[in-house]
Structure formats: C-alpha cells, structure tokens
Amino acid sequence: xxxxxxxxxxxxxxxxxxxxxxxxxxxxxxxxxxxxxxxxxxxxxxxxxxxxxxxxxxxxxxxxxxxxxxxxxxxxxxxxxxxxxxxxxxxxxxxxxxxxxxxxxxxxxxxxxxxxxxxxxxxxxxxxxxxxxxxxxxxxxxxxxxxxxxxxxxxxx
Amino acid sequence: xxxxxxxxxxxxxxxxxxxxxxxxxxxxxxxxxxxxxxxxxxxxxxxxxxxxxxxxxxxxxxxxxxxxxxxxxxxxxxxxxxxxxxxxxxxxxxxxxxxxxxxxxxxxxxxxxxxxxxxxxxxxxxxxxxxxxxxxxxxxxxxxxxxxxxxxxxxxxxxxxxxxxxxxxxxxxxxxxxxxxxxxxxxxxxxxxxxxxxxxxxxxxxxxxxxxxxxxxxxxxxxxxxxxxxxxxxxxxxxxxxxxxxxxxxxxxxxxxxxxxxxxxxxxxxxxxxxxxxxxxxxxxxxxxxxxxxxxxxxxxxxxxxxxxxxxxxxxxxxxxxxxxxxxxxxxxxxxxxxxxxxxxxxxxxxxxxxxxxxxxxxxxxxxxxxxxxxxxxxxxxxxxxxxxxxxxxxxxxxxxxxxxxxxx
Numbered sequence: 336x337x338x339x340x341x342x343x344x345x346x347x348x349x350x351x352x353x354x355x356x357x358x359x360x361x362x363x364x365x366x367x368x369x370x371x372x373x374x375x376x377x378x379x380x381x382x383x384x385x386x387x388x389x390x391x392x393x394x395x396x397x398x399x400x401x402x403x404x405x406x407x408x409x410x411x412x413x414x415x416x417x418x419x420x421x422x423x424x425x426x427x428x429x430x431x432x433x434x435x436x437x438x439x440x441x442x443x444x445x446x447x448x449x450x451x452x453x454x455x456x457x458x459x460x461x462x463x464x465x466x467x468x469x470x471x472x473x474x475x476x477x478x479x480x481x482x483x484x485x486x487x488x489x490x491x492x
Numbered sequence: 493x494x495x496x497x498x499x500x501x502x503x504x505x506x507x508x509x510x511x512x513x514x515x516x517x518x519x520x521x522x523x524x525x526x527x528x529x530x531x532x533x534x535x536x537x538x539x540x541x542x543x544x545x546x547x548x549x550x551x552x553x554x555x556x557x558x559x560x561x562x563x564x565x566x567x568x569x570x571x572x573x574x575x576x577x578x579x580x581x582x583x584x585x586x587x588x589x590x591x592x593x594x595x596x597x598x599x600x601x602x603x604x605x606x607x608x609x610x611x612x613x614x615x616x617x618x619x620x621x622x623x624x625x626x627x628x629x630x631x632x633x634x635x636x637x638x639x640x641x642x643x644x645x646x647x648x649x650x651x652x653x654x655x656x657x658x659x660x661x662x663x664x665x666x667x668x669x670x671x672x673x674x675x676x677x678x679x680x681x682x683x684x685x686x687x688x689x690x691x692x693x694x695x696x697x698x699x700x701x702x703x704x705x706x707x708x709x710x711x712x713x714x715x716x717x718x719x720x721x722x723x724x725x726x727x728x729x730x731x732x733x734x735x736x737x738x739x740x741x742x743x744x745x746x747x748x749x750x751x752x753x754x755x756x757x758x759x760x761x762x763x764x765x766x767x768x769x770x771x772x773x774x775x776x777x778x779x780x781x782x783x784x785x786x787x788x789x790x791x792x793x794x795x796x797x798x799x800x801x802x803x804x805x806x807x808x809x810x811x812x813x814x815x816x817x818x819x820x821x822x823x824x825x826x827x828x829x830x831x832x833x834x835x836x837x838x839x840x841x842x843x844x845x846x847x848x849x850x851x852x853x854x855x856x857x858x859x860x861x862x863x864x865x866x867x868x869x870x871x872x873x874x875x876x877x878x879x880x881x882x883x884x885x886x887x888x889x890x891x892x893x894x895x896x897x898x899x900x901x
Contacts (some may be wrong), residue, residue, distance in 0.1 A: 394725075399858070417738055417743075428723075487560065487780045
C-alpha cells in the first residue's frame with residue numbers, strides 16, 4: 336500500500352501502477368524516497384525501475400540488522416537514474432531464520448559483489464546468485480561479522 | 493625421441509611432458525604482493541598463450557571491519573575512521589561522512605567552512621590524481637614522472653599538515669565545520685602553490701602525452717563499453733573517459749559546489765590514454781576551483797553555531813560554565829542524532845562515494861555503509877581485461893585507479 340503522502344512522487348506512483356501489491360510502505364524523508372518492497376517482488380520491481388524508469392545504475396546493495404526485532408534484516412538497494420538525477424532506496428524485510436532473498440544480478444550484473452558482501456557479512460542467502468562465496472572474510476570463517484549479535488572484541492583467555 | 497647427447501634427461505621424463513591434446517590453459521596467480529596491484533589485490537588469470545581467457549579477482553586482504561567499528565564510535569569519533577578507508581583521499585571521505593551526519597542533524601554550515609571544505613577536497617583530488625599518475629607511469633615504465641608528481645604531492649601534504657597537523661590522516665572536517673581554525677598564513681601558502689601548479693601539469697604532459705612508449709602502451713588499451721560499466725557499477729573518471737558526463741559535484745551539488753565555475757571533462761576514446769587525459773584535465777579544473785575558493789573565501793565562522801554538536805572554543809571553555817558543560821558532554825557521551833537514514837553521495841577522486849548512515853536516535857550510528865568507488869570500479873576488472881594480452885593487464889587495471897583500503901574497508 337502506498338502511503339497517501341507519496342502520491343505526488345512520480346516514481347512511487349509508477350511502481351504502484353506497475354504492481355500495487357509489491358509496495359509494503361514508503362517514506363519520503365530528508366529529500367530521499369524509500370519504498371519498502373515485498374521480498375518476493377524485488378527482482379520484478381528492479382527490472383521495472385531499470386528498464387522503464389531509467390534507473391540504469393545500481394549504486395549499492397547493503398543490509399541493516401534490526402536484531403532482536405523481527406523481521407530481522409533489511410536488505411537495502413540504492414538506485415540511481417543518471418539522466419533524471421534521481422535516486423531511490425528500495426528496502427526488503429527478511430526474517431532472521433534462514434534469511435534469503437532473490438538476487439538482482441539478473442537485472443544488474445554489478446549486484447554480484449555487493450550481494451556477496453551482504454552474504455559474507457550478514458549471512459543472507461541470495462537465491463540464483465551466480466557465485467555466492469565469501470568476499471571479505473576468509474572462506475573458512477565462522478559467523479557473520481556485521482550481525483548485531485556478533486561480538487566486537489575477542490574473548491579473554 | 494630422446495637425445496642421448498643431453499646428459500641427465502631420461503627418455504621417459506621427456507615423454508611425460510608431451511603436450512596433452514585439447515586446450516592448454518595456464519593459470520597464473522598475480523598478487524596479492526604484486527607491486528603493480530597498488531595494495532593487496534590478487535588476480536587469478538587463466539591464459540591461453542599470452543591472451544587472458546578468464547580473470548578472477550580476489551579481494552578482502554585489507555578488510556578491517558571499519559563498518560562494524562563505526563557502530564562502536566560516537567559520530568564525532570568516527571571521523572578518524574573515514575580517513576583510513578581511502579587513504580589517498582582522506583578529506584573526501586571526511587566530507588562524505590560529515591555531510592551525511594549533518595543531513596541527519598539538519599545542521600547549517602557557515603559559508604567559510606563550506607568554502608574551506610571545497611578548497612581542501614579539491615587539493616585532495618589533485619593529490620590523489622598525482623599519486624595515480626606517478627604510480628601508473630612507473631608501472632608502464634616512465635620512471636621520472638613519479639618524482640615530479642610526488643614533488644607537488646609533497647607540497648599539498650605540507651599544506652594539509654599546516655591545516656590539521658597531519659599529512660595524511662587529517663580528520664580536518666568535523667561534524668559542524670572544521671576541526672581547527674584555519675592557520676595563519678594559509679592564504680599565501682595555498683595561493684603560491686596553486687599559481688604555480690598549472691605549469692607543473694604542463695610539465696607532466698610534456699613528459700607523457702607525446703611520449704611514444706606511453707602512447708604505445710596506453711592508446712587503444714583497456715576498452716570496456718559504457719553499458720558494461722554502468723551495469724557493473726563503475727563510476728568516476730572511467731565513465732567520463734567514455735563520454736558520459738557524470739559528476740556528483742554538478743549533478744547533485746553539495747557544499748556549495750554550484751557556486752563554483754568549472755568544467756567536467758569528457759573524452760570518447762574510452763581507453764587508458766583517455767583516462768589519463770581526463771585525470772590530467774581534472775587536476776587543472778580542481779586548480780581552478782581552488783583558486784576561486786581562495787579568492788572568494790567568505791569571512792565569518794568556520795564552524796556551525798550548534799553548541800550541542802560542535803566543540804566550543806578553548807577560550808570559552810575556560811571562561812564560561814556552559815561551554816565547559818557542553819565540551820564535557822560531547823567528549824564523554826557524544827551527541828544524539830535524530831533517528832532516520834540518509835544516503836549522501838559525493839564525488840571522490842575515484843568516483844561516486846556514498847555514505848549510507850542509519851541512526852536510531854542514540855549517540856552511536858546504528859549502521860554505516862560506505863558505497864566506495866574502488867569496490868565498484870574493481871568489479872569491472874574481468875570484463876576489462878578478458879581477451880587482452882597479459883602485457884596490458886597492468887595498464888588496464890592501473891587505469892581503474894582503485895585503492896584497496898577503499899575496496900575492502
């Protein structure tokens with residue numbers, strides 16, 4: 336459901352016209368538009384934004400851990416339309432048990448490393464990703480450092 | 493089969509080394525200690541003869557968990573972390589972080605601080621491009637350019653030292669303005685440098701632009717299509733060398749860049765040589781901006797009037813009770829930042845640098861993500877060098893201008 340105050344934003348209404356079920360909610364704060372998308376619809380919405388709304392660049396993919404609340408993870412996508420000089424933030428909430436979301440590498444090949452980074456540091460699986468391996472940490476590392484329940488300091492022996 | 497004239501080589505050993513039928517590919521490991529990878533990049537190259545058939549970059553050797561570290565620091569303390577991300581452009585990173593937090597705080601920055609920021613980030617851009625030019629030339633074989641570039645870089649680092657007391661990890665931009673009052677005598681010092689700088693750029697160009705070895709090694713090398721670059725997340729001079737006029741300073745102006753008169757250079761050749769020309773032209777444009785900043789430096793305060801965020805003057809702290817209390821509060825427990833999230837983009841020397849900051853209303857950032865240009869640029873490496881000769885690998889990856897600290901964070 337698109338909130339009423341976002342009806343004046345062309346991108347938000349375009350996404351709603353494309354697939355009204357996909358939008359969970361949205362905000363417009365500090366000049367930045369955020370749309371929360373149902374996790375199952377992320378690939379089709381990204382495809383729509385890239386090919387129909389000229390968001391040719393995927394700036395970055397990252398995640399936020401809202402531990403201990405559920406759904407625990409927010410996967411955040413920043414999109415950039417060069418010609419229109421616009422940016423939009425997409426967000427998908429993912430549950431903490433076996434977190435997984437569809438990969439957007441089919442839309443932007445550049446999502447590859449960003450999703451690998453999120454997989455490495457948050458432990459979120461990206462389905463249909465071509466090469467889902469750790470990228471920052473060693474391959475045999477245990478745990479996912481950017482999770483909120485991962486300790487910052489080592490244990491004293 | 494065997495030649496009995498060669499002692500020590502048995503017939504069976506030679507027979508075992510006979511080439512196998514089918515494609516013969518060799519896997520070559522380059523790095524992570526290769527001097528031309530500018531840090532600790534490791535490339536796994538699959539070769540057929542001298543042609544690269546496949547490339548797999550391996551990064552993460554310099555991962556230091558800076559994003560995790562952010563969550564442990566106060567907003568003001570975290571400035572020191574941003575220096576260490578891209579250690580060739582510390583002030584650009586300072587600026588990105590400060591702007592993001594100031595956006596969350598809805599803080600107004602006085603004009604003098606803004607112009608100082610513009611001046612120093614442009615000097616950072618010159619300094620970073622100088623390192624790139626010098627090291628890239630050394631990689632390709634032009635030794636002396638390095639010495640010329642580092643001569644001017646040294647001047648800029650001395651200017652940074654004059655302002656902040658540090659040559660590289662300056663941390664000079666703070667949330668709300670600058671860390672210290674601009675030092676006495678900065679004006680003639682910067683002016684002297686910047687007046688002489690364009691002739692120095694001519695000097696570099698006279699060493700390289702018509703140099704036959706340089707042009708032979710760079711022209712027509714390292715092509716990658718614009719579509720591929722956009723798809724893979726490449727930004728900065730590489731895109732501009734392919735004819736795309738994209739620059740956050742013009743497209744999404746910050747820190748009053750809209751008040752400065754400068755050009756965004758573009759080229760269409762899209763090879764290593766064009767990237768070199770773009771960076772050289774950017775140095776000239778940055779010098780123009782610095783000059784305008786010096787000449788039009790507005791008078792007034794160098795930090796915002798926000799006592800709950802900005803540290804008070806030392807003098808006030810010693811004479812006013814309130815200033816002392818604010819100082820104590822900011823230093824011991826930091827300041828609270830309203831809950832919310834922002835994504836602040838600036839144009840670093842390498843491309844689009846974005847700070848995504850999530851605040852939960854406390855004195856520590858809840859989550860900080862850095863969209864660093866080197867990470868995006870490096871991702872195009874396999875597409876960039878597949879199909880080219882191994883001799884061109886160094887020239888191609890050098891033209892991306894990545895910093896591994898910026899990539900691995």
